[in-house]
Amino acid sequence: MFQTFQLQSGPDHVAERVKALRALMTKSKLDAVLIPRADSHQGEYVPASAERLQWLTGFSGSAGLAVVAKKSAILMIDGRYTVQAKAETDTTVFEVSLLPRARLSEWLVSTLGKDQTIGFDPWNHTGAEIARLKTALAAKKIKLKPLAKNPIDTLWGKARPKPPANPVIAQPLALAGRSAADKLVEIQARLKTDGQHAAILTLPDSICWLFNIRGSDVAHNPVVLAFAVVPASGKAELYIEPQRLDAETRAHVAPVAKLLPPKAMAGRLAALKAQGKKVRLDPETASFWFEMKLGTAAISRGPDPCILPKAIKTEAEIAGARAAHIRDGHAVARFLAWLDDNAATDTLDEITAVRKLETFRRETNMLRGISFATISGAGPNGAIVHYRVTEATNRKIEPGELFLIDSGGQYQDGTTDITRTVAIGKPTEDMKRHFTAVLKGHIAVATARFPKGTRGIDLDPFARRALWAIGEDFDHGTGHGIGSYLSVHEGPQSISRGGMAPLQPGMLISNEPGFYKVGAYGIRIENVVLVTPPEQIGDGERQMMGFETITLAPIDRRLIVVDMLDQGERDWIHTYHRRVFETLAPQLDQATRDWLKQATLPI
Template identity: 55%
Template sequence: EAGATVRVGRDPVAIPKACKNEVELEGSRKAHKRDGEKIILYFKWLDETAANGDVDERAAADMLLSMRAEDPLFRDSSFETIPGSGPNGALCHYRNTPETNRNLTPGEIFLIDSGAQYLDGTTDITRTTVIGNPTQEHRDRFTRVLKGHIALARAIFPVGTTGQQLDTLARMPLWEAGLDFDHGTGHGVGSYLGVHEGPQRISKAPNTVALKPGMILSNEPGFYKEGEYGIRIENLIAVTEIDAPIGADRKMLGFETLTFSPIDRKLIDPELMTRDELQWLNDYHAQVYAMYADDLDDDHREWLQNATAPIKKKSD
């Protein structure tokens, strides 16, 4: 009756909110740096305690929460931690309950997906480790997931590219072995807001939203063997403008990695990796060590040095 016209369309606020400004991006970098230090402390603790088989999933999740809670800017977890031991890790959205809780067992894979809400940023990180020694199958599957993670992290793409167009990069090493994973490769992340934020995503599912500078997404390929184990490697990445290669005829974008935490070296088979991939991994681990070494005591520094030591092929 008032003469208004209803128009159906995309929320005009969604894209500006998704494109973080420099204050939000710097807050995210600082939050991830502090969060990464807690992850280092956590995995040293896990290395020293889980091998006896007395640590269960609930205790493992609670320990990480207690470490994060020591940060004065910490407000809460960004979602309920997923601590998947052995076959529970094969459920990509596993929920720990008293009925499903199980001990971390030597010879098994442990996947922990967690995140935090700090006043200056939101984090979301998944790391997969092995309790004791891995099998060759564990190393093969983990390395293929890592290769996909690296391919996406290193991607260079023209302005206007969507996450759907990049999704294949993270899956190709698994596809080459007749394998895949049945979830999206990446979701948008807010700034002290929702850990799942749209409209951008990296997925096989149709999505017409072009990636823009300032958007934060997850990079989390995985592999899941039903009834046995799950593998996922997740960092957060931010879309950024890059200098176009010489001779380029259009503007190009890439990703800045925000998450810095060791990737389990015991699960990596360097013979499956190219030298460029190994260079990326060794450079990443060098950044992790440089970022935290001066802030750690001698014991934790030694652990981090071992966790980030360069990896080489047998022929090198």
């Protein structure tokens, strides 16, 4: 299995570990310490050796930050983790707050005294974070002190897992669609245009994209943890232990990059600084450590130059994504048919469902991994947005409830992400009404037409209007970017209240509105869509982009209130379901084909 169900952490050791940290703080003359979820690469997912926040607080979510002061402590999380955080940490030690990190400074100013000192690991915070904090704390003269060693690592000791050192593999040109050399030419041209001598790359997916390499250093993400320096001219430098690349991968990388051990990075930065070079560094993604080493004069602040070109998929990547979603659709259709066949047997639970879906994906014989831990939520667990089932929380899938399953696969030609909400037995009228409102929002996004320059924030209300009309909403974004055999969450594009990046043809993005009735059920309908090129619409004077839905799996017709849909929405459902059946049916076994035919009948 690519997923395990043991409880990863909990509140049992929180009090003693915080007490030990406070003792270390006293010895180091610190009044508070910051403990973020982030590692030195600032990715959403981190290796086991960097799970410092979980080790200290028990909280295992993918976003959060803790602060431990001498007499108080706080765990800051976002709205996805409200229930989870309170269950996993010791709430007698940590206050759990929904305050976003942008307001961390308010807690620090109200908690700490004048001239007190906060310790932080410069590898685990971005330059932008530290700059904002310094400004906010200046009035009270609270100091930020970069630490030479992370105090959690000291306390964790020999029990801390070793950093990953897994093999690096090449991503074939046939799947990437562009050579590393071609990508390097584009990045170097950008540097020259911007008057910069070099760029520092710290994001694993940017580095993997640029050099057409993949790895397995982080669970569910086929990335390599490494750093890179890209000069405006000449070969790039890839900072990774050379023995991690076999002869074939070395030959793949050699034409475009020199291989150097990570310990050589500090010396390289010192040389760039001494030579008076202008070095591009992304303050929103690069660790503060790089700013310490380069110094203000050498830094030319700007976004990671790989982020945008990586998000605009090549024709080969688009073809791969379509193929991966068809393959994944076969597995999901088999799973949904199996679920319907067994739902009334009183033998199903959340873990059984996860295992069965992974089995169907494995039977494609092309699965490289899952793209995130499957969210398998029965009844009230479906209302926990990022619920992760464990042996302790595993719940039966009962008649009269809704079952939400959000999952994805990593295939070498594409990354998938799909959510379906299924009626187990007879649904209530409220379930159907809420489901149909979510479906209307999903269709509104799927059918949207929009001009060049449209941002995700402009489209986000499309997904919410039907819910707003009945006095409801959801607290997560409507869509996130999707990588090409990379991270399932990719920027800069998103459909959300914070989605400021213009959507461009070739971007992959999820469409996933939802509704969550705490203590009862959750609803989410998610497909991946591709931004299509601008085209003329009738006699219109402006060309419009749109979305092509590439996820293929039926949407539960039993939960649809037909009278809530207008004719255009009904037509979309009919057309989508016809395409699902015609695309998937030829490769399915007879029993699944028969089930799919029923599941995709006109409503």
